[in-house]
Amino acid sequence: MKLRKFNKFVCLIAAMSTMAACSGNTGTTTKSGAAAPKPVQLKFWGGVPPESGPQTVIDNWNKENPNIQVEYVRYVNDDPGNLKLDTALMTGQGVDLYVSYYVPRLEKRVKAGNAQNLSEMKDYDIDGKIGADAKDWKIDNKYYAIPTKKNNYFMWLNKDAFDQAGIAIPDQWTWEDVQAHAKKLKQGDRWGFLQTLLEFDYPMDGSIEASGGNVKADGSSNLGDPFAKRYLEIMYNMMHTDLSTPTMGEQISKKMPVEAEFLKGNSGIFYGGDWIFRFANNLKDYPRKFKVAFASFPKVAPDQQSFKVMGGVGDAISINSSSTHKEEAWKFLKWYADGGMLPMAAGGRVPASSAVDQNAVLKLLTSGAEDTYDLDSLKKVLFDTKKDTFQLKLEQQVIDARKEEYQKYLTKAQTLDASIERMIKRHMDFLQQNKK
Known part of the structure; x- marks a missing residue:
């Protein structure tokens, strides 16, 4: 009798050990029964x-x-x-x-x-x-x-407004053309042209990069490039003479959501990039009744021999x-x-x-709003392999200093010549302080 009880006790202990061993392995097991490594x-x-x-x-x-x-x-x-x-x-x-x-x-x-x-x-x-x-x-x-x-940085166009004004979708064009078109497109509450404050600098940088970069061969600042200066003059005239784009002061004080304004139909031309598609495809929050066409990024003036596009x-x-x-x-x-x-x-x-696959890209890029785009003009700017591009390499301190000076000009607090002179001086001071 005692032997039978002892045997039952041994069996019970063995069963409990087996259960404990099984319950202790809570991870994934391999075919051999060993725990798989954690991911x-x-x-x-x-x-x-x-x-x-x-x-x-x-x-x-x-x-x-x-x-x-x-x-x-x-x-x-x-x-x-x-x-x-x-x-x-x-x-x-x-x-x-x-x-x-x-x-x-x-x-x-x-x-x-x-x-x-x-x-x-x-x-x-x-x-x-x-x-x-x-x-x-x-x-x-x-x-x-x-x-x-x-x-990809390019111009977004209100194609309906262009058609009504009798303006063809531009191919190779200039900022002088942008000024002329914006003046025609300005009607009532609709601006002729809008752009974000972030992209505002890039036309200047495109000219500067094409003429040798931020620093000349002799070590002096190239921020006074004549075409960069000409671009600022064009923007001043659009703000204060043509009234075809908001003044710098207005855009800063109102924190104007320019991409939303364009998608509402409140601008004929908008300078942005491919990141705008996440708003433009959202027809629920940004419904629109006009078709969007696209144009390449313009150089500053017809006599500019070389120009680079931020991208x-x-x-x-x-x-x-x-x-x-x-x-x-x-x-x-x-x-x-x-x-x-x-x-x-x-x-x-x-x-x-x-x-x-670029076709897959185009399909996703316009997903949900395909009929609202002029796809031929989009393909032309999106897959353009001939444009000369650059990456911005100007130090943030210099970007900020330049912005402070040109904003004084665009808000009528300083002349253009004084602004350019101050930009160059502050850039040269930075270069002197950061000599390697």
């Missing part, structure tokens, strides 16, 4: 709102790659937002990949040792996939990021040199560049890689 967790920092495409991209990747899971972390692409990212990089706060939107910011991150040298990677041809514009993102002749997006490629993604998962991050980055980012096109971000 690698990557953090990807970017400046685009998650709902504008990044979250869909991340969800697609995570579904296809259960062993490498990515979390998207949004930072605002302004000075405080970039400081937040730089602080996270310096203090090791979980950054595996991140996007730089401005070459000087990437350069600082490279010099701080926070970007992996991608030129050492031999299984992705950045020049071949992204094209010649990629070289603008080289630091010391090496790639520390893959630029993933085509930067090229951007959204440059780096791998943090301190990441403990560089191999997995590199796998994600290649996938993202070569088509993984395609859902971002619906928000206006056109993939730069030649591996991406």
Whole structure:
């Protein structure tokens, strides 16, 4: 009797041990019964709102790659937002990949040792996939990021207003033409021309870059380029003589949502870029009754021999040199560049890689509002391979100083000559203080 009780006790202990062993393994098991390794967790920092495409991209990747899971972390692409990212990089706060939107910011991150040298990677041809514009993102002749997006800046046109005014959709044109057309298009509450304050500088920079860059060969400032000066004069006349565009003071004080005003039909011409599509395709919040056509970016005047267009490629993604998962991050980055980012096109971000189907891009770019666009003019500006582009490399302190001076001119607080003289002096002071 005692032996039978002892045997039952042994069986009970064995059964309990088996149950404990089974309940203790709460993770995924392999066919052999061993626990599967936990997925690698990557953090990807970017400046685009998650709902504008990044979250869909991340969800697609995570579904296809259960062993490498990515979390998207949004930072605002302004000075405080970039400081937040730089602080996270310096203090090791979980950054595996991140996007730089401005070459000087990437350069600082490279010099701080926070970007992996991608030129050492031999299984992705950045020049071949992204094209010649990629070289603008080289630091010391090496790639520390893959630029993933085509930067497209062009003119949005109210085609109905152009047709009513008897103006043909422009092809090769100038800012003098913009002034003339805007004067005709100005009617009642409708402005002839609108643009954001951010893009306001780019026509000046296009002239400066075409004439040798921000600094001349002799080391002096090139901010007084005559065509950059001419552009400011055109804008002054449009504001104060033609009254075809809001004054600088009005636009600043009212914080005018110019893209929304254009989409309401309150402007004949709007200078923006492909990022406007995320508003233009939203016909619920931005309903419109007119068709949108597109025109290339204008040079300043007919006698300008060379001009560059702000654009090229951007959204440059780096791998943090301190990441403990560089191999997995590199796998994600290649996938993202070569088509993984395609859902971002619906928000206006056109993939730069030649591996991406351009027809698919165009379909997503105009999704939900195809009939409201003149597609022929869109294709012409979007896939133009002949334009000479540049990446802005002027330091932020100089950009801010220049803005302060030209705004004084445009608000009648300072003459044009005095503004140009002050721009040059402040640039030269900066160069002197930052000699390498």
